[in-house]
Amino acid sequence: MKKPWTDRFSDFMAGKGFYIVLFLCVAAIGISGYYLFSTLGGDDPAAPVGGTAQVTVTPSPSVSPSPTVDAVKPTIPATASSTPTPSATPAPSASAAPSSSPKPSEVVTSSVYTWPVKGAVLNAFSPDQQVFSPTMGDWRTHEGVDIAADLGIQVKAAAGGTVTAIEQDYFMGTTVTIDHGNGMVSVYSNLAELPTVEVGDVVTTGDIIGSVGSTAKSESLTASHLHLEMLKDGAYVDPLDYLPDVK
Incomplete structure (x- = not known):
């Protein structure tokens, strides 16, 4: 098998x-x-198995050490002061201070005066001796002069100056006050209700400031007139001492 x-x-x-x-x-x-x-x-085939090996080593780039904070910190000179010295503040001059109220323009006292209206003197200046007032029915002083003038007659500034007040006085009616400078002031009463000037206006001798009215209750029985007063350094003076002799 x-x-x-x-x-x-x-x-x-x-x-x-x-x-x-x-x-x-x-x-x-x-x-x-x-x-x-x-x-x-x-x-x-005859070449040797082992050869000479060449190894190339590339050096690594060196890294610079980072600067420390102290290296970049600015150096402060020893002589410098750490606290700044404030500069001296100049004292403001008196002229720089703003005014609390509008100041009227400077006006030099005029040596030229004129009659504010042309007419006879009805009541003279009497600051010390009392005179009878037909309107009030009593005896009283009279600190101005009453110059006869018809209703509506234009009233002129007796001298150059600045309008400092416009009032509706209970006894003397519509009143305009002009400061002529150097302590001289003129006051115009018994004017029509609407003067032609305003407070702060600068006027020259002979400028129109209003017209004769009938607003003075204390002199309503006196013929139509302008009541004129003048003051020097706050004291009443006789307007006739400043107005020209020829009207």
Whole structure:
């Protein structure tokens, strides 16, 4: 009976087959060594397997140390003062202070006076001696002069100056006050209700300031007239001492 092929292969391997396998292993090792040698040595079989290896080392760039805070901190000179010295504040001059109220323009006293209206003197200046008042029915002083003039007659400034007041006096009616400077003041009463000037206006000698009216209750029984007063340094003076002799 013929043996199976497995049994026959086993018998072969037990005999010569061992040497055949050993030869094949050696051959395989040789072939592998040849290819390895060819790969390392290049095309020249005589070239040595090991060569001189050159390794180039690139130095890493040096990093400069970061400057410390002290290195960049500005140096303060020893002589400098740490506290700034405030500069001296100039004292304001008196002229720089604003005025609390409008100041009238400076007016030089005029040496030229004129009659505010043309007419006879009905009642003279009498600051010390009392005279009878037909309107009030009593005796009293008279600090001005009453100059006869018809209703509506224009009233002129007796001298140049600044209008300082316009009043509706209960007894003397519509009244305009002009400051002529150097303590001289003139007062015009019994005017019509609407003067032609305003407070602060600067007038010259002969300028129209209003017209004769009938507003003075305390002199209503006196013929139509202008009541004129003048003061020097606050004291009443006789207007006739300043008005020209010829009317």
